[in-house]
Amino acid sequence: MSEAAYSQPGERRNWELLKRVWPFARRQVRLFVLALVMLPPLAAASAIGPILIQRAIDGPARTGDIAGLHWLAFLFALAVVVRLGLQAWQGYLLQQAGQRMTADIRSALFDHVTRLSSSYFSRTPVGKLITRLTSDVEALGEVFSTGGVGILSDAVSIVIVAAFMFTLRWDLALVVVVLLFPITAIVIWFQNTYRAANSRVRETLSNLNAILQENLIGVNVVQMFRREGRNAEQFDRVNREYIKSVDETILYDSALSAVMEWISLVAIAGVLWYGGGQVLQNAITFGTLVAFIQYAQRLFDPIRQLGERFTSIQSGFTSLERITGILDEPIEIKDQEQPLQLPADGTGEVTFQNVWFAYKADEYVLKNVSFTIKPGQTVALVGPTGSGKSTIIRLLCRLYEPTQGRILIDGVDIRLIAQEELRRRIGVILQEGFLFSGDINSNIALGEPFSEAEIQQAARSMNVDRFIRDLPNGYKTQVRERGNNLSSGQKQLLAFARAAVRNPRILILDEATASLDVGTEAIIQQDLGRLLAGRTCIMIAHRLSTIRDVDRILVLRKGELVEDGSHEQLLAQHGLYESLYKLQALAS
Numbered sequence: 001m002s003e004a005a006y007s008q009p010g011e012r013r014n015w016e017l018l019k020r021v022w023p024f025a026r027r028q029v030r031l032f033v034l035a036l037v038m039l040p041p042l043a044a045a046s047a048i049g050p051i052l053i054q055r056a057i058d059g060p061a062r063t064g065d066i067a068g069l070h071w072l073a074f075l076f077a078l079a080v081v082v083r084l085g086l087q088a089w090q091g092y093l094l095q096q097a098g099q100r101m102t103a104d105i106r107s108a109l110f111d112h113v114t115r116l117s118s119s120y121f122s123r124t125p126v127g128k129l130i131t132r133l134t135s136d137v138e139a140l141g142e143v144f145s146t147g148g149v150g151i152l153s154d155a156v157s158i159v160i161v162a163a164f165m166f167t168l169r170w171d172l173a174l175v176v177v178v179l180l181f182p183i184t185a186i187v188i189w190f191q192n193t194y195r196a197a198n199s200r201v202r203e204t205l206s207n208l209n210a211i212l213q214e215n216l217i218g219v220n221v222v223q224m225f226r227r228e229g230r231n232a233e234q235f236d237r238v239n240r241e242y243i244k245s246v247d248e249t250i251l252y253d254s255a256l257s258a259v260m261e262w263i264s265l266v267a268i269a270g271v272l273w274y275g276g277g278q279v280l281q282n283a284i285t286f287g288t289l290v291a292f293i294q295y296a297q298r299l300f301d302p303i304r305q306l307g308e309r310f311t312s313i314q315s316g317f318t319s320l321e322r323i324t325g326i327l328d329e330p331i332e333i334k335d336q337e338q339p340l341q342l343p344a345d346g347t348g349e350v351t352f353q354n355v356w357f358a359y360k361a362d363e364y365v366l367k368n369v370s371f372t373i374k375p376g377q378t379v380a381l382v383g384p385t386g387s388g389k390s391t392i393i394r395l396l397c398r399l400y401e402p403t404q405g406r407i408l409i410d411g412v413d414i415r416l417i418a419q420e421e422l423r424r425r426i427g428v429i430l431q432e433g434f435l436f437s438g439d440i441n442s443n444i445a446l447g448e449p450f451s452e453a454e455i456q457q458a459a460r461s462m463n464v465d466r467f468i469r470d471l472p473n474g475y476k477t478q479v480r481e482r483g484n485n486l487s488s489g490q491k492q493l494l495a496f497a498r499a500a501v502r503n504p505r506i507l508i509l510d511e512a513t514a515s516l517d518v519g520t521e522a523i524i525q526q527d528l529g530r531l532l533a534g535r536t537c538i539m540i541a542h543r544l545s546t547i548r549d550v551d552r553i554l555v556l557r558k559g560e561l562v563e564d565g566s567h568e569q570l571l572a573q574h575g576l577y578e579s580l581y582k583l584q585a586l587a588s
């Protein structure tokens, strides 16, 4: 779904959105029911106060009955204690339910986001996703913890207070209740304007976070190219847009509060004017007038709160639209209901059958590519930049699916195999070894239950063991943010150990030794020979001198497979490979 689609206020009907959160709310139903059960006693405890005051003024206070006055004062205090106690308990339960729901939604989002396809990530800035996972979920949490039940609680209070007022004096009650109609109209108007403004706030916040994230990750480039000033200007511009949109919501929010306050004062003035006249005519007692003024306040308190709550509910709905936008994003690459198993004694044969692929509709980057790599063969993919080498690898790992054609491993279409099994069969070593926070052990195991002995054995087989032991805490050394405390070569060596411990049948090396120095590369090349033995291997290398000895070289040009053969065979063909090779030889 596009960004523009997220920002359309109210485009999805609210109830449709609420339906999406229902499964999360259902898990907290016990807490919500408990909070709801408290509503009637809470509202009653709040509504009883003015009646007690009226009784005190018109009864014991006039007649001088001290005992009666004490008794009423005691009841009043009891009502206050019950009200505050229930309010605190209810608030706690609701916060708890809200926090749990928020946590569930955050986990569901995280789970969904990590399953989305590479194409989704290539069109969505990470900063925007982070905003959705953090502040959007947080805004939604506010709704659960205060908004939803709060509105119900306010509504119950309004009904109970109104009922008390009507039983006391219907004509005075009418003066106050009539004002509820313009209030409703005003709230509805503000609701729509606020929602639109809030949608702009969330959108600009996403942009702000996207810029922030990009600048922090690319801080080295920012500093090396002295872009600090220019990037700060760009950030400042979006920051101002953000503040401007926030200002707008604050304006609506304050205007709504002010209008509510004003109407409640008008209501009290109305009661004073009409009720005062009634007192002078002895139609009602002084106590009743005091009780009414109190009721008018108590009626408008929840109404005012309703205005505040709707603000939070509106931002909740905006966030919910954005969150469901992600949850509705289809998981493009899914396993079959009953995935096929690859043969246990699978040899690692890889076949591309008439594969066509386009990242964008009709812009084919692979055109009718067909080849079979025999088990145990080492094949290099060669071709000018942008010719489609990495795309072949992404398709084989099923990060994308071919637009047409099939990819087979040991004769089975990879679409029919569970992704987990596919990834177990294929080991990938990329140019940039990505490290997670944790120690060296966990970065090699990546969550799989390998023993320390297995990990060390794999590291030894790749000659990485010595370098790891030289680290301050050996295998237990903590890796800082994305491996900042390791050089790119060291990170790459860990990636080799990662692949070795998994013992995959098919190994993919995408410019895997490019970041190593010549000495380390020479050592690794020897170990690589051992790692490759008995496995099918596909490698991409720009330095053609490093692939001279591979079994077979596939040459790509603009997405087409144009040459196929050994180094010698291809040189003899005097084609693209030969010219690339000669160019490189000349340069070196």
Ligand SMILES: Nc1ncnc2c1ncn2[C@@H]1O[C@H](COP(=O)(O)OP(=O)(O)OP(=O)(O)O)[C@@H](O)[C@H]1O
Binding pocket: 122, 359, 360, 365, 383, 384, 385, 386, 387, 388, 389, 390, 391, 392
């Ligand atoms: N995520 C993407 N979205 C759209 N187009 C893409 C994407 N990734 C790659 N391309 C395009 O697909 C074509 C093939 O890219 P690919 O990365 O496979 O080339 P390559 O041969 O591996 O290049 P290099 O040697 O520079 O790594 C290029 O024209 C590239 O612009």
